[in-house]
Amino acid sequence: MITIVIASCKKDNYIVGGQLENTTTTLTTYDYLKSNRYQLFDTLLMVIDKAGLKDAINKQGITFYAPTDFSIKNYLQKKTLEAQKVNPFAQYSIDTLMKYDLGKFKDSLNAYIIPAAVKYSLLTQNGVIFNTAKTGSKAVISYEETFDPNLGYTSAVSTAPRIEYYNFIKGQLPAVVVASAIPDTVGVRVLCQTTGLTTATGQLNVLNNTHVLYFKQ
Template structure:
């Protein structure tokens, strides 16, 4: 009986130690995340461990834009989901004409130019916390109208932190820049289109800034 009791005590102490270590590791703060990467912008996209940019890299390669992307002051990267969303819209469109029709990357290359990708290359260095609270025009490499903005998010009721939460938005300007605090009418063809960034302030070794647009963004169409 004594041996069994001793065995039980040893096992209990071991379990308590293991649990305590796991808890300690969980509670240990690793500090602020580091946005710097030793990879260039292009290599970061190409080597992403979840392959989130494989289709984007194919588009960059097709237009021989590797150096342009690496040299961008800021690059707003659309994900595979964004490009696939565009392809689906086009595919559905041609299939309304003939259900056997298809639309793929090869077809897309015939319909768009390299400037379609240059829309996402900003000529200014943009970071989340230095972005203005009002939408502000920023020049892009395609010489079309785009803007950017930092927007304060509503705080959830169960939030444990008092720190403000901001999201960075990249904006496709249609016509003139929308006035602040004006509610756009539904289906207004002139309303600006906003794309939220899901990841911000990645600093590649090639210089500039890299932001990742939300998966809900639709390539070119916003």
């Protein structure tokens, strides 16, 4: 495991493939996200408040894989491009999401919640299957060695660092699951850029800034 220091709030420069220096907090999951000094979750929490889902991410014993505000921005950009195929002047904004898409948000947020404490000790290189809080959906969560220098590997260490991936499953899993080999038609694989935080109410991990809300491809 490695620790990468927070340098700025740029899209690709928050925390990648690492573990927090301080892995426990007395704050609830909601309050910890709200206290983020880079305000990476302000839009997320605004929509959570509007949808009345604060208690859902603060439920005791769950693990929340939090998307950042960049994930919401990525989603809005994709929806705008889709709308502009019909109307070149169309814009899909956060106001549009809250007016027309809040029901979907309420349901889909559950795909980011595992109703159990996901600890490193439970995970494997090939991944473990978990039920999500979204009815009928599953995720494969893996804890994989990396030899990518961009994810913290260096030849100066004798043991390769490990990083966590969250793979939301949309299709039929094969009989033998290898997380890194799950095709795009079956699952959406997302790097966790921050992992292993224990809050006053549960576990908290943060998905990579390149993720698109609702696991939209």
